[in-house]
Amino acid sequence: MPSEGIELSPDGKLLTNDEIIRLATLFVKSGVTKIRLTGGEPTVRNGIDEIIASLNDLRRFGLKSIGMTSNGLALHRRLPHLVENGLSHLNLSLDTLDPFKFELITRRRGHDAVLKTLDVAMKSSLQHIKLNVVVIKGLNDTEVFDFVAMTKDMPLSVRFIEFMPFTGNKWDKRKMVPSSELLEKISARYPSVQRAPDELNDTARSWKIPSHAGSFGFISSMSDHFCSSCNRLRITADGQIKVCLFDAKELSLRDELRRGASEDQLLDIIGRAVFGKKEKHAGMEDIDVVTNRPMILIGGHPTIRSHSRRAPANRMWPASLLPQTQPLISRSHISAYHTCPSLTHLDEEGRASMVDIADKQPTKRTATAVGRIYIPLIAYELVTSTYPVGNTTVEPSSSREKAKAKARRKGDALTVAQLAAIMGAKKTSDLIPLCHPLSLTKVAVKLLPEALDGESGAQRYCILCQATVSTEGKTGVEMEALMAVSVGLLTVWDMLKAVAGREMEIGGIVVSHKAGGRSGDFRRELGEGEPRAIS
Structure with a gap:
């Protein structure tokens, strides 16, 4: 809670219970398997018991888990009834075991009430109980061993969360204790x-002491982000969808609901929001703490886990999400969503930005590109004819023969172009500013002269270039394959310009197929006249 407090939202701006359940039904039918109700504090919401009971009815559509993140102050009396209604997972926020520090941190009394809630939870039929501890240097970092000791006899999971920046929490990176430092001390x-x-x-990296009943883990949002595997989405109490805890951008589902939006229209909005999600959040120095909401108005720690379930085949959106009292939603998986393309090499402000591939796993990847250079008959004859042997010191008499001789002095056009194409693939990252340098395992280039039947029976002459590039890396090699074909064809142009400089034309350069990587295999259906692969 910021020291100056917060401005409470009028009831009319908050999602109604019926609106929450309508969204929940839509998301669960589309693939969501876990919903967590967060805060603020969800127990202050009127009708929280009925919301959980209604969510429990969605298990027939595939919902597997109903969770809640709570401060535990007023939960111990209500918890048994909530569990009866369907609550299966509980996260309790408790940053200190010292009553004095508790009051300092939370700006209220109630330490005993939280511990009582924990006791009631441990005796209940809840499937999983977690304790969320935000570690702040100089405040509660000396209590880490006390929290670890709690896991000795209690089968709960203590999660140490790095201090994160939000409006009003007076964040200072000097107060942030990296998870690696805590693990070193515990070890x-x-x-x-x-x-x-x-x-x-899972957002937490978990550890266990063999003799202990419980476990502990770390949520390292600041020092070692888990953005590449994060599948959380949040719906705030006033119906805004947030795709990242640290991103101030929001889209309103509440407004569309109240305008009478259909399910497909709502799914379209959700898809746009998800496709605007950045590859990862900013570093510690650049996270927006001015326009982003304080945590109490966003809801919960990023601690939701989801279990994949195949979405209906007719849905072309990320199957995921859903609300809570400050609703937090996790999505089970993301399908391709094609209606809102974005440029991966530009940031949200349109500036050039290199894609971060640090979290990708190296895999075997290949890509093949093809293209043609169209040439006149004289150039075609030159590259397909046998080179003269014997006495080559006789000066050519005609201008045509002189041009041929000049072209021949550059060597075998196709061999030189083949070598140039291979070198071009290896130099791709030097020429394309935002390409990652890759260690290529193989570059295979073929050049084939062709005589094609053109319109009205006339023949066209060309050289087909095909390049296949392979790597064992974190990103694909389509650019390397395209670069190889482009450089190869340009080299043919340079080799033949003495005889055909005004008449040549390069075209039809495409990626014909690729294999490997997160996006899977791809094969282009080539149209009539487009370059085919060389067998």
């Missing part, structure tokens, strides 16, 4: 600590 005291398995798309 020194508990040498037997070992890595614990994490669920798919």
Whole structure:
């Protein structure tokens, strides 16, 4: 809670219970398997019991988990009934085991009430209980071992969260304790600590001491972001969709709901929001803490986990999300969404930006590109004829023969073009500003003279160039294949310009197919007249 407090939203701006359930139904039918209600504090919401009961009815459509993130102050009396209604997972926020520090951090009393809620939760039938601890240097970092000790006898998961910047929380990077530093200290005291398995798309990296009933983990949003695997989306209490905790951009689903939007229209808005998601959030120095909401108006820590379920085949949007009281939604997976293209090499302000591939895993990738250079008959004869042997010192008499001799002095046009194409592929990152330098495992280039039947029976002459490039890397080699073909054809032009400089034409350069990588295999259906692969 910011020291100056917050301006409360009028009831008319908040999603109604019926609106929350309508959105929940839409998302679950489209593939969402987990919904978490966050805050603010979800227990202050009128009708929270009925919301959970209504969400529980969605299990028949594939919903597997209903979670809540709470401060625990008023939960211990209501928790048994919420569990009866369908609540299956609980995250309690507790940053200190010291009552005095608790009041300092939360600006209220109630430390005993939170511990009572934890006790009630441990005795309930909840499937999973987690304790969220935001670690702040000089405030509660000395209590880390006390929280770890809680996992000895209690089967709960303590998650240490790095101090994150939001409006009003007086964030200072000097107060942020990197997760790696905490792990080093814990490992020194508990040498037997070992890595614990994490669920798919989990935000926390978990660890376990063999003799302990519970586990602990780290949410390293600042020092070691997990953006590449993050599948969380949030719907705020006033119906705005946020695709990233650290991004101030929002789109209103509430307004569209109240305008009578159809399911497809709502899915379109959600798709636009997801496609605007950045590859990763800004670094610690550049995160927006001015226009982004304070955490109490966003909702919860980023601790939701989801379980994949195939979305209906007719949906072309990211199957995911849903609300809560400050609703937080997690999506199970993202499908291709083609209606809102974006340029990956430009940032949100239109400036050139190199794509970050640090979190990608190296895989075997190949790409093949093809293209043609159209040449006149004289050039075609030159590249397909046998080179003269014997006495070549006789001066050519006609201008045509002189041009041929000049072209021949450059050597075998197709061999030189083949070598140039291979070199071009290897130099792609030097020539294309935002391309990543790659270690290529193979570059294969072929050049083939062709005589094609043109319109009205007339023949056209050309040289087909095909380049196949392979790598074992984090990003594809389409650019390298296209560069090889382009340089190869340009070299043919240079080799033949003495006889055909005014008549040549380069065209039809395309990626014919690729294999490997996150986006999967691709094969282009070539139209009539487009370059075919050389067998």
